[in-house]
Amino acid sequence: MKKFIVLSLASLTLVGCGSPRYMGTPVPETNIKSEIVVVKDNETRSGFQNTIESWLQEHNYSYVVVPDNSKHDLNKLTLEYEGHWGWDLALYLKNAEITAYQGGQRVGEVKFKVPYTANPNKFGDASKRIGFMMDTLFGQMTPEQATQAANASSSTTPN
Numbered sequence: 732m733k734k735f736i737v738l739s740l741a742s743l744t745l746v747g748c749g750s751p752r753y754m755g756t757p758v759p760e761t762n763i764k765s766e767i768v769v770v771k772d773n774e775t776r777s778g779f780q781n782t783i784e785s786w787l788q789e790h791n792y793s794y795v796v797v798p799d800n801s802k803h804d805l806n807k808l809t810l811e812y813e814g815h816w817g818w819d820l821a822l823y824l825k826n827a828e829i830t831a832y833q834g835g836q837r838v839g840e841v842k843f844k845v846p847y848t849a850n851p852n853k854f855g856d857a858s859k860r861i862g863f864m865m866d867t868l869f870g871q872m873t874p875e876q877a878t879q880a881a882n883a884s885s886s887t888t889p890n
Contacts, residue, residue, distance in 0.1 A: 751855065753863065753877035755841030757870035758808065758831045762838045767794040768809040770801055779814040779827070782861040790869070808833050810868075814861070817845070824857040829864050841867045841874070843881075855881055 769783055780796070787794045803809045809832045817825035823845065831839040841864045863877040872880070 751843065751845045751860070751878065751881045753841060753843050753867055753874040753881065755864075755867055755874055756839055757841075757868055758839030760870065762808055762831070762833050763869070764806075764808055764833075766807055767792050768804055768807045769794055769796045770803075770809060770811045771796055771799050772811070772813055773799045775812065775814045776816065778857065779812060779861060782858045783810065783812060783829070783865060785858075786862055786865040803832055803835070805834050808838070814857075816857075823854050824860055827861065827864065829868055831868060839868055841865075841877075 767787060769780065769787075771780060784794065784796070810829060811832070812827070812829045814827040815825050816822050824843065825845050827843045829841050830837055843860060843864055860881050863872065863880055866872045867874055867877045
């Protein structure tokens with residue numbers, strides 16, 4: 732019986748370590764200008780870009796979308812993104828990255844990663860998780876706050 736309890740506690744601890752995580756640095760406020768350029772990523776599901784656009788609209792940013800591999804306008808804040816989905820009996824956002832550039836320099840970035848585990852938190856609502864990425868990139872929440880929000884029960888609605 733003691734072995735069962737120890738093994739159960741150990742597995743619960745490992746599942747907790749395998750929760751989705753956010754990492755990154757926000758764009759400094761001085762770099763956020765009136766118009767933002769979003770570079771479309773042809774390899775990423777269209778819902779990712781749609782969520783970015785919705786977030787920008789909700790937060791009153793004007794933006795334009797340009798084709799994949801477009802040259803950056805050095806005077807504008809340019810966002811590049813990439814998202815990868817995984818399959819484990821259901822589709823889920825496995826890892827993603829949004830990077831902000833201005834003046835030819837990276838000025839902010841946020842990454843989202845789900846470790847390869849049996850943790851059920853990996854099956855979260857992708858649009859909410861991408862929204863948390865944008866909140867983090869634009870300094871509205873820290874990576875730690877985004878991680879907590881992504882692992883809360885309210886963000887684990889199936890995609």
